[in-house]
Amino acid sequence: MKITVIGAGSTYTPELMEGLLQRAEQMQIKEVWLYDINQRRLEIVGGLIQRMNQAQGEPFAVHATLERRAAIAGADFVLTQIRVGGQQARHDDTIFSLGHDMIGQETTGPAGFAKAMRTIPVILDICSEIRASAPNAWLLNFTNPAGIMTEAVLRHGGVNVIGLCNGPLGMQMNIAQQYGVGHRDVDLDYMGLNHLGFVRRIWVKGEEVTQGVLETMAAKAANIPDLEVDAAFAQSLNMIPSGYLRYFFLEAEMLKVLKAKPKTRAQEVMAIEETLLRKYADPDLKEKPPELEKRGGAYYSTAAVELMQSLHSNGGEKHIVNVRNQGTITDLPYDAAVEVTAIVDGRGAQPLALGPLPTAIRGLVQQVKAYEELTVEAAVTGSYAKALLALSNNPLVPSVNRGKLLLDQFNEHHQLGLR
Helix, strand or coil: CEEEEECCCCCCHHHHHHHHHHCHHHHCCCEEEEECCCHHHHHHHHHHHHHHHHHCCCCCEEEEECCHHHHHCCCCEEEECCCCCHHHHHHHHHHHHHHCCCCCCCCCHHHHHHHHHHHHHHHHHHHHHHHHHCCCCEEEECCCCHHHHHHHHHHHCCCEEEECCHHHHHHHHHHHHHHCCCHHHEEEEEEEECCEEEEEEEEECCEECHHHHHHHHHHHHCCCHHHCCCHHHHHHHCCEECHHHHHHHCHHHHHHHHHHCCCCHHHHHHHHHHHHHHHHCCCCCCCCCHHHHHHCCCCHHHHHHHHHHHHHHCCCEEEEEEEECCCCECCCCCCCEEEEEEEEECCEEEECCCECCCHHHHHHHHHHHHHHHHHHHHHHHCCHHHHHHHHHHCCCCCCHHHHHHHHHHHHHHCCCCCC
């Protein structure tokens, strides 16, 4: 098996490597190829990856390269974890959005739109190389906004793709810890879009525990009421929303919090990454350092490696992933990307039927899906009109006029070339 990591200069990569080393024999991994456009980061992160591999007896060969085609050729799995424009672009998107009194967050709202517009052309270019030199490969996408990236590849990429986010697995892990079981003992009735998902029911070892989990969460929420939805609303909803729903349910409060921060999250991450890179450059370091936990992305490695193993072994396990809807959620388009529970085996991810969205969340989910579809169209066609329509459909853009001003700012600053 050949595994290729696109964006391997990411400080997340040692986390992924730890998981690959743990299952190298089980998954019959022969080669891991690391590709990045940033030579400095590739040398530093790649050096640590090589030392981690050597410390475990070199179960597979590790190659680091600046040549993307060589990295992709003949791969069985291609993992994408790229950030077009780096953290600086993320910072700029946040500042621009907040300057127009809109949420600045890299996956939701207008900042997520800007990141998608920069990233979709690059992801589709990677797909063209997969079609040419690794046509049977699985593209596993971690790049945010993960739902929009999966939507773009499903519609225009022409490759096997599954979108992946560590958020749903984090929910499983937390519930598993609460009940003292393994995360595979926890089943979630999960439906929605990436960073816009809802858990309707929960089972632990076959026993439904939904109400118990909801009550536990309500008790915890009482300790931080300023950033939690009102208890009456939470009880009425009777579902567990993704943490990112705060930006929609508490838009005014979250906007106030973001504007009051002395630094953007991008600035915080830049500082963390420089500290990590200095650690990684230590020739005596041969394992993932504990400081990596500050970077976020808990369970990233587990999510990626377990998914690869299910695809490789024809395992038939359940995973919460981003896949083509195929009628799973009956009131979303058949070809749309959705985040749902699926059975994963050698054929790919087969989503479990869910039926219609609950009325309480249907309008929000459908509106965000319309925004995502229009964003993909805008990025593929370069249409200013489609981009403006995309932003106007985003629930976190409260004014079409201000949305247009922000779009013009994004278009000029990032040289999007919209016309």
